Amino acid sequence: MxxxxxxxxxxxxxxxxxxxxxxxxxEAAAAQVGSGAVQLLGDGGLLxxxxxxLIERALELELQxxxxxxxxxxxxxxxxGSGAPVGHRGPNGPNGARARRLQTEIGPVEVxxxxxxxxxxxxxxxxxxxxxxxxxxxxxxxxSARGLSSAELVAHLAEVYGVELSRETVSVITDQVLDExxxxxxxxxxxxxxxxxxxxxxxxxxxxxxxxxxxxxSADGLREVLGLWPAADGERWPQVLAGLSERGVRxxxxxxxxxxxxxxEAAAAxxxxxxxxxxxxxxLHAALRHAPGEDWGGLARTLHEICTAPTEAAALERLGRAExxxxxxxxxxxxxxxxxxxxxxPGFRFGPEARRLLAGGxxxxxxxxxxxxIEQSAGRVRDERAALKRVYLATLALESPAGARRPWxxxxxxxxxxLRRGSRR
Numbered sequence: 243m244x245x246x247x248x249x250x251x252x253x254x255x256x257x258x259x260x261x262x263x264x265x266x267x268x269e270a271a272a273a274q275v276g277s278g279a280v281q282l283l284g285d286g287g288l289l290x291x292x293x294x295x296l297i298e299r300a301l302e303l304e305l306q307x308x309x310x311x312x313x314x315x316x317x318x319x320x321x322x323g324s325g326a327p328v329g330h331r332g333p334n335g336p337n338g339a340r341a342r343r344l345q346t347e348i349g350p351v352e353v354x355x356x357x358x359x360x361x362x363x364x365x366x367x368x369x370x371x372x373x374x375x376x377x378x379x380x381x382x383x384x385x386s387a388r389g390l391s392s393a394e395l396v397a398h399l400a401e402v403y404g405v406e407l408s409r410e411t412v413s414v415i416t417d418q419v420l421d422e423x424x425x426x427x428x429x430x431x432x433x434x435x436x437x438x439x440x441x442x443x444x445x446x447x448x449x450x451x452x453x454x455x456x457x458x459x460s461a462d463g464l465r466e467v468l469g470l471w472p473a474a475d476g477e478r479w480p481q482v483l484a485g486l487s488e489r490g491v492r493x494x495x496x497x498x499x500x501x502x503x504x505x506x507e508a509a510a511a512x513x514x515x516x517x518x519x520x521x522x523x524x525x526l527h528a529a530l531r532h533a534p535g536e537d538w539g540g541l542a543r544t545l546h547e548i549c550t551a552p553t554e555a556a557a558l559e560r561l562g563r564a565e566x567x568x569x570x571x572x573x574x575x576x577x578x579x580x581x582x583x584x585x586x587x588p589g590f591r592f593g594p595e596a597r598r599l600l601a602g603g604x605x606x607x608x609x610x611x612x613x614x615x616i617e618q619s620a621g622r623v624r625d626e627r628a629a630l631k632r633v634y635l636a637t638l639a640l641e642s643p644a645g646a647r648r649p650w651x652x653x654x655x656x657x658x659x660x661l662r663r664g665s666r667r
Contacts, residue, residue, distance in 0.1 A: 294352065434492065496516070497509050
């Protein structure tokens with residue numbers, strides 16, 4: 243008996259592209275595109291024609307693979323466009339094609355999706371009943387993450403790409419990120435994180451749902467969103483830290499967050515050797531609430547100078563001098579700073595680069611700023627599901643391909659060693 247041939251590899255549409263052909267097409271179209279005789283995007287654009295050919299060829303090859311079975315004498319697959327495959331002994335075979343208009347990231351594309359006789363063909367290139375390619379969904383999610391409201395996004399897609407989507411469809415597409423978030427919230431984590439920032443993010447300046455966020459710096463110095471959790475007012479960090487521990491985190495060198503939220507106690511119960519450092523950004527906001535707006539700039543510079551002192555003794559000396567210079571009218575500002583000193587002081591055991599990282603929290607500040615922009619354009623949210631979706635979309639920009647593989651600081655090995663030594667004292 244003849245052995246069955248090995249199954250063919252899955253169809254890869256990207257592998258269908260002949261680079262020489264692409265160059266020839268580009269050269270042939272260059273002059274016409276430059277003169278305006280040929281357009282790239284929109285109805286009738288060059289990229290639409292290329293996408294149509296690529297998608298239909300990929301579907302054709304997928305059908306051949308589907309129809310090729312153990313009894314097929316011709317391993318090359320289907321012969322011709324309308325007959326049964328050569329040597330095919332079963333009742334199945336090609337059965338024409340159905341036209342479908344696909345919305346893609348380069349505009350609408352009309353393609354013919356082939357069928358088989360018994361209706362068992364389910365192509366991967368164009369999913370059954372799909373009206374959009376995955377690339378368009380990714381584009382919608384990316385634009386939403388950058389603060390476009392549904393109405394702005396719909397108008398942008400129609401104007402630039404000729405793609406017509408409804409606001410309801412945009413909402414359905416962005417809802418898919420909640421499934422992705424659920425998967426990510428259960429994924430295993432690294433056993434060691436040199437730094438973990440935790441924060442409570444409120445969608446809306448007042449009255450909106452609260453979301454807990456954990457942002458880690460891995461041993462390689464890479465930024466990683468560890469998780470998002472819905473949280474009712476009053477719920478704090480024990481559940482979040484327990485969740486990280488259950489997913490494999492055995493050691494956190496420095497935990498940075500709001501000192502007033504019971505974070506130190508929760509960390510001591512989970513990781514006794516972890517150094518807890520108060521968030522300078524949170525502390526600064528809490529202190530400046532007790533000062534008039536015209537003094538915020540000067541006070542912020544003064545307080546930052548205290549944090550960058552070379553030693554704890556020098557920082558306390560600067561703090562006393564600042565209290566005298568600013569006078570009794572700003573007593574409450576410095577009272578807040580002194581009350582938080584037990585969770586600021588551990589920072590002085592680290593080197594200057596590590597302290598700059600712990601005090602900066604730049605990624606979290608950018609996240610808050612992005613959420614404020616989204617709120618201005620898209621309005622407030624009132625339920626936890628919508629709040630989780632909005633915060634997760636905002637965090638996607640933190641993990642964009644441009645910065646996902648770039649260490650948090652330029653000299654990460656030096657900073658990591660500073661963090662390791664300081665956390666062992």
